Amino acid sequence: MTARLATLGIYVALLLATVVMVVVSRVRPAALPRLGQVVTWAMRRRTTQVGLLLAWWWLGWHFVTLR
């Protein structure tokens, strides 16, 4: 297996883990809180709000622009 395939495999595994966690949090909310619940709870601090806004904006900008 090449290093490239291994890296891509890790990304796919992380994507699958995200899907599984989204499903589990919907089906069994007592076992795992939903992502939205955790983000809302994390936003109890203004500093976290700054970090989340930056992450949101920068990811959109970084992925879409090509310069």
Add this chain to the structure above:
Amino acid sequence: MDLAVRLARTLVREPAVPVLALAGIVQVVRAYPVDIMLFVGSLVLAVVLRLRPGGDRLIDSTPAPATRGVILAASGVAAAYGLGVSFVPQTTWWLDACLAVPGVVAVGVLVGAGRRPRSPVAPPEPATPPRWWAWPLLGVSVALVELFSFMEQPDARTDSIDHPTLSTVVEPALSSQALRGLALGLWLLIGWWLVRRIRAWGERS
């Protein structure tokens, strides 16, 4: 040992400033001036907010679920935005300007919310969701893979073929106008979701 435990707990419960500092260091290594300004500026803003009397903790005030009409309106605006901006070439400054508009609005809401009257005493901590750490753990895992891939690059501005970063993997898909428009629409909806919460979390106790 106690100090190390206390520092670790603080890092887990209040990670924004240290995470912004670490991300800022990565941006300095990447040597993109706009990214450095963004991350350092955000770090300064976070530190200013953290140092205010009473700290940066807010009153528990999760917004009420949006009505169907509001969701439809937001989806319509996001769809129009995604469609319109997908026509803007990816290599022009016009695209930066189109992306800057929602960001400036969101920062305006954040700064405006931070100016509301507040008590110098920090409000009580809201209830902690059980197993909340599972989601940040996933995010940290993605960040570590990204960091490893970045460190494997020949230099800060040349992608590694063996260890591509997430943006290198995703960029070909986003060269499709339809997928780019969809991604931009979703991105705007996520921003709207965040801004609703920023406006809801209160300052006065």
